[in-house]
Amino acid sequence: MIPSTTKANQIATYDNKIPTKKYFDYQATTPTDPRVLESMLPYLTSIYGNPHSRSHSFGWEAEKAVEDARKQVADLINADPKEIVFTSGATEASNLALKGFAEYNDYNLHIITSQTEHKATLETCRYLEGKGVEVTYLPSNKDGSLDLKEMKKLIKPNTKLISLLAVNNEIGVKHPLEEIGKICKEKDIVFHTDAAQAFGKMPIDVKKCNIGMMSISGHKIYGPKGIGALYVRRRPKVRILPLFHGGGQEKGLRSGTTPTFLTVGLGTAAKIAKNEMKKNSTHIEMLTKRLYDKLREKIGDDIIKNGKDTLPGCLNISFPYIEGEGLLMKLKNFALSSGSACTSASLEPSYVLRALGTTDDLAHSSIRFGIGKFTTKEDVDTLVEEVSKAVINLREMSPLYEMVKEGVDLSTIKWSA
Structure with missing residues (x-):
């Protein structure tokens, strides 16, 4: 499933252990690129010094690796390496951005966000x-x-921060970062964006978009889990306070020993993304279109794509008259999601789809198909065949679908409680 180098293949033998399963959940996480794994290995074995130990070569080597990674992350978004603060992931980055900014302002401010943000932003705002x-x-x-x-119209005199996603994690809708940034600049408001689903997948220029803070995740771009970053603009300076205290690492904003091997992995993933973004985007866009077109060809027009102007690779579809969970049960050989990985344990319909005005029954029938750079045409075609069979089978057992075929207008039916 995953192409690998000779050295990495000696370790990443998991490549060949699950040939019958197909992965279509790239918004939840991505497989680690073997080149990323290979770059990390020395920092688990021979270069194991603490990057904050400055009295010997072990620490110097580790520190250099961390700073090289910092530059690789910064280069991908046209930032200064000094503006990159390493964190455990995008969730911590968003918490640091929002809580740190609010505390610096003594909680005396107005924040604008959206109803369809990631839980890391919504729960922090609450x-x-x-x-x-x-x-x-x-x-x-x-x-x-x-x-x-x-x-x-919502901007007030005390509005100091606007926090909006770059790309929605459930439906893949892209938000116009440059336009939002322009509004923020005109009103002297700091713009924070959670770019976990966009970083490394589409061009982002923090200067051009006037982004003040940006949350980044490593495991969404074929890097390791447990590492991310917060971009914090230096000019004009965005001021935040740390979430916790200790040794004062990461310019005092994120105390704790920086995990060298994870940081190197994030840096390598960012470098690869920068070099291969165009190629990967073309491949993913082609497969996303192929998946949607073939599903419509097999099932018919009675499927609903959720979201417009979406980033290729995230395809959210509602299949009326069936339950999404029931469909997933019939597709056990495929890694799919009925919504965000952060809320997939909940039986409640997607809060994102409900915020769009989607009815509960359609929200319950939705599936998120995630495509990545390691997905193949064969994977997509196999998925189409199995999804089509499952949907047709489930609809044959659905009384509602039978009523629709007979011409019954479901909106005229009075449902008992």
């Missing part, structure tokens, strides 16, 4: 509301887009 911060949740349009005119 926490801040308990501290006295005023938060406004911008609604989404039915296609998942944001009404920037409405956003401008």
